[in-house]
Amino acid sequence: MPLTAPGYLRLLMRGLLAGLIAGLLAGAFAYLIGEPHINAAIAIEEATTPATGEQPLVSRDVQSGPGLLLATGLYGVALGGILATAYTILRRHLHTGSDTTAALGLTAAALTGIVLVPYLKYPPNPPAVGDPATINQRTAAYLAALTLGLVAVWAAVLAARTQTHPWARATAATGAFLTVVTIAHTLLPTFDEVPADFPATLLWNFRISSLGTQTTLWLTLGLAFAGLLAHLNRHTHTPQPATTG
Structure with a gap:
């Protein structure tokens, strides 16, 4: 109901x-x-960073x-x-x-x-x-990683439901999850901006x-x-x- x-x-x-x-x-x-x-x-x-003399709105x-x-x-x-x-x-x-x-x-x-x-x-x-000049690219890449993370979880659930034995379900879910995550992490850009x-x-x-x-x-x-x-x-x-x- x-x-x-x-x-x-x-x-x-x-x-x-x-x-x-x-x-x-x-x-x-x-x-x-x-x-x-x-x-x-x-x-x-x-x-x-050189001081600007400006006071923050919130302490x-x-x-x-x-x-x-x-x-x-x-x-x-x-x-x-x-x-x-x-x-x-x-x-x-x-x-x-x-x-x-x-x-x-x-x-x-x-x-x-x-x-x-x-x-x-x-x-x-x-x-x-972090470089302020790349803030937009980093934000977009992070949102893409978040979306693909949910896709990886969804793929794991679907893969698990194709099997009946518990070990087979776990193996299928893990394989599907790792496949999506590996592809996502490979294709997404890398930012190395730590001084x-x-x-x-x-x-x-x-x-x-x-x-x-x-x-x-x-x-x-x-x-x-x-x-x-x-x-x-x-x-x-x-x-x-x-x-x-």
């Missing part, structure tokens, strides 16, 4: 709440783990504290709404009778396609790294903390949404949706 408007609204509200929780937790992670590396990179940038203290939590909170809410909508559309096509498995599977697929695949090709750079004198340890720590923030966001989103779905099912006694091929 198709989901009713009140049913979708209940799912959406839980997605938004899960997104808020995930966004705030990711913001706290970014503040504690990532901000020290950003501050160090900013210090390097200021030391190598660095506000940016790294309340501003950071506000940004990650709103970002998490947006992702929660998207996850709830995707769950509503795709739930009946997922080969599982468990809402928890379905929610976590969708989140894992999003983390892989939206975060991990682009990260491997275009890891984030701190301030003082030779930029501290390698700082660059590495910044990139790891950025990945940690994204991982915290998506894992918390999936777990919170799955937990809220389980709570909803216990209180509404809603039967599990039938799965279709």
Whole structure:
């Protein structure tokens, strides 16, 4: 049976709440783990760039504290709404009778396609790294990597459904995923704009903390949404949706 408007609204509200929780937790992670590396990179940038005398519209203290939590909170809410909508559309096509498995599977697929695949090709750079003249090309290339990451996940799902044995399904999915990712990473342009004198340890720590923030966001989103779905099912006694091929 198709989901009713009140049913979708209940799912959406839980997605938004899960997104808020995930966004705030990711913001706290970014503040504690990532901000020290950003501050160090900013210090390097200021030391190598002539001062203009202009004051920023928002102070660095506000940016790294309340501003950071506000940004990650709103970002998490947006992702929660998207996850709830995707769950509503795709739930009946997922080969599982468990809402928890379905929610976590969708989140894992999003983390892989939206975060991990682009990260491997275009890891984030701190301030003082990157040529402003190539910002448009880098943005377009990153969006292409993100799109192809989702295509790789989709190809893996389709390949898995061509097999019946668990090991054959896993092998087919892995092969399809790696094929798309390898082709994408080979065809997409490479940007090597890290200054030779930029501290390698700082660059590495910044990139790891950025990945940690994204991982915290998506894992918390999936777990919170799955937990809220389980709570909803216990209180509404809603039967599990039938799965279709």
